Amino acid sequence: MNHSYILTLSCPDRPGIVHAVSGFLLERGGNIEEAAQYNDPGTGLFFMRVQFGCDQLTYEDLKVQLQSFGEPFQMGWKLHATNQPLRTVILVSKEGHCLNDLLFRWKSGLLPVDIAAIVSNHREFYQLAASYNVPFHHIPVTAATKAQAEARQYEIIEAEKAELVVLARYMQILSDEMCRKLAGRAINIHHSFLPSFKGAKPYYQAHDRGVKLIGATAHYVTADLDEGPIIEQDVARVDHAHTVEALTAVGRDTESQVLARAVKWHGEHRVLVNGHRTVVFR
Template identity: 80%
Template sequence: MQDTTTYILTLSCPDQRGIVHAVSGFLLERGGNIEEAAQYNDHDTGLFFMRVQFACADAGAEALREQIGTLAARFDMRWQLHAAAQPMRAVIFVSKEGHCLNDLLFRWKSGLLPLDIRAIVSNHRDFYQLAASYNVPFHHIAVNKANKAQAEERQLEIIDGEGAELVVLARYMQVLSDAMCQRLAGRAINIHHSFLPSFKGAKPYYQAHDRGVKLIGATAHYVTADLDEGPIIEQDVARVDHSLTVEDLTAIGRDTESQVLARAVKWHGEHRVLVNGQRTVVFR
């Protein structure tokens, strides 16, 4: 039997008739077998989104990309092709709260996340031992107003040096510069410990407690220059009541944050998230 490779093709383009037929026909002509397919027509923007996982004879990814490029030109497609078996290289940023970091590392080591975690970057030294226990390089880069530009330059050197396709801000409590956000556009995911757009900024659990909320939540979103305004990937909530303290809310919230971030990272790593302006299309 001929060797086959499984690929994931994601695309978006102006909506029109014949796109699905063209894509499926293209794969059929090359002996491809579609294993999973999902599509979405956004009537508000007039855009079409599609994710196709398929197996085909191993004729070389570059040749396949060239042929897809010809197809894409017909429909003005923006597209990406990935080998499904290739884990996504990632770098994790963290500050002094490690619940999301610990959860991601455990899931990754358990084979539950399609990642290759290459490094951990922190503005504190707290988690160097945790990183060492997973045999992941740990980089301590202190950040303050005076050295922010130099610190971000060093961070980008690590990201680029590791060939990272994804940067996860796992409770990294530094605001990235506009330039840094632009460099990481579409490949940096933040977890905000609030159900956005409510309670933005610092200490959202204190804000929630002051307002006597009955639900608290967490939001995973792509990082943009507008603080806590990036396209949302995943959210979840937990029910609370008047008897709970700020500390209780924080403890409950940490569990929610970890789960929400893990789902967002998993979906991104599986190429299930397509950005649609200020929103996302998530093929779960």
């Protein structure tokens, strides 16, 4: 049986990296199925994603040999088996359009994730979760109980061995500590085309400014509110006749599509963080 893997890596740029990676895989019976690379002249860093088949070495053997291979290049790398979807926990509040969209795409086989649990500070979507046979955890959050609530959330994330946490319109600001614990594995959808209209009620802000385009932004969660590395964005055209409610309706569709693409690309290991930015190998 041919086992398929995805190798992602970054390191200081220099001649011969692609040749070296290709040679490493060839020597171990690897067959490259897809490859993409990018060198950032601003940072001097090189990024690469390679999907390959290999049946001569186990996953663990490959990891051991990659460790030795990468050291001379000062290479940071990750190896993933393509047949292992990412264990995922979704956080949501009272608006369920993104949650509903993700659940449908997941059950339809359109997302490379395995949704293990849904966590919410409200009860609205327990029936939706049950219809997909996904465990639902209601954890109320107040200013007085925020620390305890986050501790319980993190217990669930760890118990489910979640590699990805999706904030699908979870309308709570995570603490700095929680952001650090979830660094690189938490995706938020912001109902605005960041960096414009950050914070609360962006559609009201957009309507007040009379915008002609509204958008949505999927980004990694960091302690800096709405300023994490951006994965995906999109816009929709509106005009002076749109009320706040109409803007919101258009925006919800955009949010769902943008978040789904971000989750898909992350699940396919196509997103590499490059400082405050990302490299996305679509």
